[in-house]
Amino acid sequence: xxxxxxxxxxxxxxxxxxxxxxxxxxxxxxxxxxxxxxxxxxxxxxxxxxxxxxxxxxxxxxxxxxxxxxxxxxxxxxxxxxxxxxxxxxxxxxxxxxxxxxxxxxxxxxxxxxxxxxxxxxxxxxxxxxxxxxxxxxxxxxxxxxxxxxxxxxxxxxxxxxxxxxxxxxxxxxxxxxxxxxxxxxxxxxxxxxxxxxxxxxxxxxxxxxxxxxxxxxxxxxxxxxxxxxxxxxxxxxxxxxxxxxxxxxxxxxxxxxxxxxxxxxxxxxxxxxxxxxxxxxxxxxxxxxxxxxxxxxxxxxxxxxxxxxxxxxxxxxxxxxxxxxxxxxxxxxxxxxxxxxxxxxxxxxxxxxxxxxxxxxxxxxxxxxxxx
Amino acid sequence: xxxxxxxxxxxxxxxxxxxxxxxxxxxxxxxxxxxxxxxxxxxxxxxxxxxxxxxxxxxxxxxxxxxxxxxxxxxxxxxxxxxx
Numbered sequence: 473x474x475x476x477x478x479x480x481x482x483x484x485x486x487x488x489x490x491x492x493x494x495x496x497x498x499x500x501x502x503x504x505x506x507x508x509x510x511x512x513x514x515x516x517x518x519x520x521x522x523x524x525x526x527x528x529x530x531x532x533x534x535x536x537x538x539x540x541x542x543x544x545x546x547x548x549x550x551x552x553x554x555x556x557x558x559x560x561x562x563x564x565x566x567x568x569x570x571x572x573x574x575x576x577x578x579x580x581x582x583x584x585x586x587x588x589x590x591x592x593x594x595x596x597x598x599x600x601x602x603x604x605x606x607x608x609x610x611x612x613x614x615x616x617x618x619x620x621x622x623x624x625x626x627x628x629x630x631x632x633x634x635x636x637x638x639x640x641x642x643x644x645x646x647x648x649x650x651x652x653x654x655x656x657x658x659x660x661x662x663x664x665x666x667x668x669x670x671x672x673x674x675x676x677x678x679x680x681x682x683x684x685x686x687x688x689x690x691x692x693x694x695x696x697x698x699x700x701x702x703x704x705x706x707x708x709x710x711x712x713x714x715x716x717x718x719x720x721x722x723x724x725x726x727x728x729x730x731x732x733x734x735x736x737x738x739x740x741x742x743x744x745x746x747x748x749x750x751x752x753x754x755x756x757x758x759x760x761x762x763x764x765x766x767x768x769x770x771x772x773x774x775x776x777x778x779x780x781x782x783x784x785x786x787x788x789x790x791x792x793x794x795x796x797x798x799x800x801x802x803x804x805x806x807x808x809x810x811x812x813x814x815x816x817x818x819x820x821x822x823x824x825x826x827x828x829x830x831x832x833x834x835x836x837x838x839x840x841x842x843x844x845x
Numbered sequence: 846x847x848x849x850x851x852x853x854x855x856x857x858x859x860x861x862x863x864x865x866x867x868x869x870x871x872x873x874x875x876x877x878x879x880x881x882x883x884x885x886x887x888x889x890x891x892x893x894x895x896x897x898x899x900x901x902x903x904x905x906x907x908x909x910x911x912x913x914x915x916x917x918x919x920x921x922x923x924x925x926x927x928x929x
Contacts, residue, residue: 691899691907694928727881728928768907770896 476502479660484514487666488626489814495633506641510623516775529832537812553618569606669776683777684740691768694728720760787833851919866910879927
């Protein structure tokens with residue numbers, strides 16, 4: 473029977489990052505994956521490494537993680553399909569333009585460079601945007617990656633430090649490990665659950681809801697989009713607890729392709745394309761960038777974000793299940809925050825000092841986890 | 846047999862009427878495009894599925910040359926720079 477000091481369930485980018493970090497710190501690590509590395513939400517997401525300021529805790533984690541990404545990418549840029557395109561938050565009207573000053577001040581207070589753009593400069597940078605927009609905020613430090621490649625690179629790094637990748641599906645948690653779907657078991661002193669939207673299958677008490685998203689990608693149109701473009705209403709839309717929302721969010725890929733997002737459907741866990749939803753999303757993109765209407769779309773797909781009630785991830789010990797640890801609930805920020813998550817989780821699990829305050833992300837904040845029958 | 850004249854990267858090519866543009870590429874000895882890895886690409890499936898035969902026709906990129914019939918005066922350009 474296989475055993476490990478730490479068993480990580482799920483080899484998405486979060487599980488892979490945790491494996492690499494724990495193994496680097498000398499832990500005996502195994503990773504259990506039912507499919508292939510980086511094949512779930514990791515493969516579905518945009519790979520936008522972005523600072524998000526909707527709460528101080530989110531800002532702290534995204535900013536810290538972004539620094540870790542920068543260090544990792546600088547060490548080997550080819551490994552991640554990295555493109556430092558920056559983000560432009562696009563303001564449609566004067567009301568949204570008024571939000572840019574405070575946003576820039578908040579970024580500056582946290583050491584993040586950003587540059588307000590008047591309408592003239594916005595069109596100089598992104599001539600394909602529709603006329604009549606008010607301006608924007610350029611965040612040059614943001615970038616994009618291809619997440620499955622990074623997940624694989626992190627697993628390779630973990631393996632080089634002694635971690636083992638095991639193939640199988642976790643069916644249930646045991647007091648001292650995990651039982652697999654085939655009836656076998658893996659013994660582990662600690663189990664890290666990092667299966668994203670699937671976490672409730674192992675931990676029914678977890679208040680994690682799926683949020684389905686659609687993406688579309690075009691053929692190659694080099695230079696048509698130069699920065700990741702996101703409408704300023706994005707965060708407001710992303711946090712709408714109920715009801716389906718779409719936002720303008722497009723990304724230039726290193727190949728010249730354009731990745732088109734985004735949609736959010738809280739509580740929807742089905743994977744097939746929802747064509748009316750896709751149409752809404754694409755219509756939103758075309759409304760901001762009419763030239764997209766003449767582009768060829770070559771592929772569409774969906775993914776499931778793991779959403780928590782308060783919009784922050786769960787990183788740390790399960791308060792009512794000894795030996796069970798959580799690294800999940802990242803919603804749409806799992807790619808950006810995977811590296812920060814791994815540092816926080818490894819530090820706590822090995823009783824070492826945490827690099828940033830871990831409290832906002834501790835699972836114990838959720839009343840649903842206090843008592844497990 | 847009536848002919849139609851098209852231009853492939855500026856070169857004048859006479860094709861039998863009804864020919865698809867992919868045939869004109871073959872006549873012009875031109876690959877359709879260059880892959881991201883720098884390799885030449887041309888028609889593979891011949892039925893509009895594989896998208897390997899993409900060319901720019903009259904300024905419109907990513908047309909499938911195996912699915913477009915040659916028209917008089919058509920300007921076909923292949924992606925010699927490897928950017929499409």
